[in-house]
Amino acid sequence: xxxxxxxxxxxxxxxxxxxxxxxxxxxxxxxIVLLSLEIMxxxxxxxxxxxxxxxxxxxxxxxxxxxxxxxxSEVVVGLGLIVALNRKRVPLDVDRLSSLxx
Amino acid sequence: xxxxxxxxxxxxxxxxxxxxxxGERISRRTAGYVATISCFVAFGGALASFxxxxxxxxxxxxxxxxxxxxxxGGSYRSGFEILVDPLSVMMMLIVSGVGGLIVAYSLGYMDxxxxxxxxxxxxxxxxxxxxxxxxxxxxxxxxxxxxMVGLSSYLLIGHWHERPSAIAAAKKAFVMNAIGDATMxxxxxxxxxxxxxxxxxxLGGEYGSTTANLVALGLLxxxxxxxxxxxxxxxxxxxxxxxxxxxxxxxxxxMVTAGVYLIVRTHPIFExxxxxxxxxxxxxxxxxxxxxxxxxxxxxxxxxIAYSTMSQIGYMFLGAGLGAxxxxxxxxxxxxxxxxxxxMAAGIVIHALAAEQDIRKMGGLRQLMPRTxxxxxxxxxxxVGIFPFAGFFSKDSILAAAMDHGAYGYVLWVAGLAGTFLxxxxxxxxxxxxxxxxxxxxxxxxxHAIKRDVVGVSMGATVGVLTVLSIIGGWIQFxxxxxxxxxxxETVAEPLVSPEGWxxxxxxxxxxxxxxxxxxxAWLAYGTRRVAVPRxxxxxRMLERKFYFDELYDALFYRxxxxxxxxxxxxxEEPIISGTMRELGEETRDVGGLVARLQTGLLxxxxxxIASSVAVLAIVFIAVK
Numbered sequence: 081x082x083x084x085x086x087x088x089x090x091x092x093x094x095x096x097x098x099x100x101x102x103x104x105x106x107x108x109x110x111x112i113v114l115l116s117l118e119i120m121x122x123x124x125x126x127x128x129x130x131x132x133x134x135x136x137x138x139x140x141x142x143x144x145x146x147x148x149x150x151x152x153s154e155v156v157v158g159l160g161l162i163v164a165l166n167r168k169r170v171p172l173d174v175d176r177l178s179s180l181x182x
Numbered sequence: 183x184x185x186x187x188x189x190x191x192x193x194x195x196x197x198x199x200x201x202x203x204x205g206e207r208i209s210r211r212t213a214g215y216v217a218t219i220s221c222f223v224a225f226g227g228a229l230a231s232f233x234x235x236x237x238x239x240x241x242x243x244x245x246x247x248x249x250x251x252x253x254x255g256g257s258y259r260s261g262f263e264i265l266v267d268p269l270s271v272m273m274m275l276i277v278s279g280v281g282g283l284i285v286a287y288s289l290g291y292m293d294x295x296x297x298x299x300x301x302x303x304x305x306x307x308x309x310x311x312x313x314x315x316x317x318x319x320x321x322x323x324x325x326x327x328x329x330m331v332g333l334s335s336y337l338l339i340g341h342w343h344e345r346p347s348a349i350a351a352a353k354k355a356f357v358m359n360a361i362g363d364a365t366m367x368x369x370x371x372x373x374x375x376x377x378x379x380x381x382x383x384x385l386g387g388e389y390g391s392t393t394a395n396l397v398a399l400g401l402l403x404x405x406x407x408x409x410x411x412x413x414x415x416x417x418x419x420x421x422x423x424x425x426x427x428x429x430x431x432x433x434x435x436x437m438v439t440a441g442v443y444l445i446v447r448t449h450p451i452f453e454x455x456x457x458x459x460x461x462x463x464x465x466x467x468x469x470x471x472x473x474x475x476x477x478x479x480x481x482x483x484x485x486x487i488a489y490s491t492m493s494q495i496g497y498m499f500l501g502a503g504l505g506a507x508x509x510x511x512x513x514x515x516x517x518x519x520x521x522x523x524x525x526m527a528a529g530i531v532i533h534a535l536a537a538e539q540d541i542r543k544m545g546g547l548r549q550l551m552p553r554t555x556x557x558x559x560x561x562x563x564x565x566v567g568i569f570p571f572a573g574f575f576s577k578d579s580i581l582a583a584a585m586d587h588g589a590y591g592y593v594l595w596v597a598g599l600a601g602t603f604l605x606x607x608x609x610x611x612x613x614x615x616x617x618x619x620x621x622x623x624x625x626x627x628x629x630h631a632i633k634r635d636v637v638g639v640s641m642g643a644t645v646g647v648l649t650v651l652s653i654i655g656g657w658i659q660f661x662x663x664x665x666x667x668x669x670x671x672e673t674v675a676e677p678l679v680s681p682e683g684w685x686x687x688x689x690x691x692x693x694x695x696x697x698x699x700x701x702x703x704a705w706l707a708y709g710t711r712r713v714a715v716p717r718x719x720x721x722x723r724m725l726e727r728k729f730y731f732d733e734l735y736d737a738l739f740y741r742x743x744x745x746x747x748x749x750x751x752x753x754x755e756e757p758i759i760s761g762t763m764r765e766l767g768e769e770t771r772d773v774g775g776l777v778a779r780l781q782t783g784l785l786x787x788x789x790x791x792i793a794s795s796v797a798v799l800a801i802v803f804i805a806v807k
Contacts, residue, residue, distance in 0.1 A: 101793055
């Protein structure tokens with residue numbers, strides 16, 4: 081087994097995930113929120129692939145492929161929504177998009 | 183013969199179905215002709231059955247025809263079967279014959295009514311129901327016919343459904359009859375429990391005295407409700423809200439006679455329960471006196487005749503209760519003739535006076551409509567029982583039969599004689615007030631003669647036929663000299679009483695004298711107005727309010743029910759049931775309001791909540807492990 085040990089991979093994955101979640105929690109522009117979400121997903125993907133490789137089991141990689149497919153469709157929907165919001169001249173700020181308040 | 187009976191039963195039903203299905207595709211008059219023809223076809227069928235029975239020996243006159251097994255469960259089995267025996271054939275002839283004449287009369291009377299087709303469909307249904315009642319081959323079918331008669335009468339009494347009073351009267355008739363239906367059904371349940379069947383044959387079996395009494399009492403309850411006897415009589419006068427031919431049909435051919443038929447048909451059970459049979463006779467006697475008294479003060483031409491019906495049915499109950507079945511049935515037949523005649527003649531009067539029924543506004547119609555006057559006179563004489571008109575022969579033999587029933591019989595006999603006097607008085611009061619004297623202002627203003635067109639022919643010809651029947655119809659039987667009806671019914675219902683010749687004689691003489699006495703007093707007071715009518719305000723008011731029966735039932739049943747319902751609403755429905763529901767709803771909404779605060783609408787709060795929850799879960803997971 082060559083290359084760095086699995087801990088490094090996991091550390092990078094955790095860093096990506098943490099960055100993404102901070103972005104989701106702190107940023108107010110929906111576009112950036114969406115990008116941060118993608119970063120979180122990629123962090124998770126990295127962990128999946130690293131474990132697959134570590135354990136010699138291909139199912140982790142297949143699972144990562146499935147996550148990518150879901151992420152792609154999610155981005156399509158999310159970006160579509162954001163474009164629609166922009167066209168209606170709704171401010172692109174998640175704190176002001178709060179009409180679903182109970 | 184049996185085919186005739188089936189035709190008799192089904193042709194009015196076919197007419198009702200045809201008129202209903204054809205709807206506006208046939209003209210109103212065609213609907214009337216269809217109904218009329220179906221009734222006369224039914225009469226033809228009844229006649230064929232009658233002739234068929236005549237050709238048989240006395241013991242073989244009992245034919246049952248089963249179409250299919252109607253109901254079966256366990257060992258219980260009931261067929262859709264009709265019975266042709268002397269009793270049912272006699273009823274078939276009366277129902278379809280007199281009923282047919284009345285439907286034919288309606289052709290003229292209902293001419294121009296907005297809902298003629300519906301009327302004729304219901305009339306046919308009514309005749310069918312009554313035929314089912316009398317032809318039904320077991321008690322269950324009898325009950326089915328019984329209920330359908332109640333339904334048809336409800337539909338017809340409420341024919342003019344835009345009048346609130348007609349709707350109220352229809353409902354009253356239906357509810358009163360339903361009480362009787364219920365007691366009958368209870369009696370049948372008891373019979374099924376005891377004998378396991380509802381064939382007529384089981385009525386002759388041996389029962390314990392309690393069972394026999396209860397069954398007879400249940401049947402009597404049905405009979406008094408349908409025949410408007412004490413204590414369920416209050417619906418009959420109100421039923422006058424229906425069109426006049428409906429009144430004639432209810433009173434003469436169908437419905438009210440059903441009670442008498444029921445007692446005669448189920449007489450074996452009444453013979454096992456003599457106390458109940460005596461009760462039936464007593465109720466009849468009570469009703470005939472009560473109705474006779476009330477009739478004295480009524481001012482509506484149809485209501486006077488309605489009370490006379492109650493009174494005459496009282497005589498039939500008296501006869502049937504004492505075991506003089508043939509006499510009761512004979513009176514039923516003659517009564518059908520002259521009561522239909524009286525109603526139809528009254529209908530002509532009402533028709534000629536633009537639907538006015540108050541006799542205080544009438545007077546002097548003798549000169550204006552002499553033929554109607556003659557018909558009405560014949561009907562009145564027959565009703566009072568004056569020789570040689572129909573009522574004379576039948577009423578007197580019931581009275582004579584009462585003399586052959588011990589001391590109790592003599593009490594009933596006296597009541598019956600008093601009733602004869604009252605009959606003479608109220609009948610001729612009506613006749614004199616309506617037809618004698620000078621035409622009143624109202625009559626001069628509103629009278630219009632009936633023209634000699636289809637309307638006139640339909641009304642005139644049928645009244646003519648009934649006039650003839652009311653004159654000669656009684657001669658069929660003249661006890662004690664000849665009694666073909668008694669012989670005819672002997673195989674079905676053997677009479678329990680056989681009055682002596684002298685008893686017949688005394689009854690005939692006394693009732694004739696008393697009837698004539700009643701007429702004479704009516705003539706003094708209302709014909710010549712030589713004697714002033716005594717003013718007894720308290721008594722008069724009591725009679726006008728019909729002995730306060732309506733008020734009594736109102737106080738006994740209606741008001742307590744309404745009171746209880748209101749209290750239940752106030753103390754149970756409102757606080758407990760509605761309150762619970764209301765509180766549940768409000769609480770749910772309050773809790774919802776609290777939970778809704780979590781829903782901030784801010785995306786980042788949700789994300790934080792998810793992230794922190796996952797973090798907490800992860801920490802817990804690791805710590806537990």
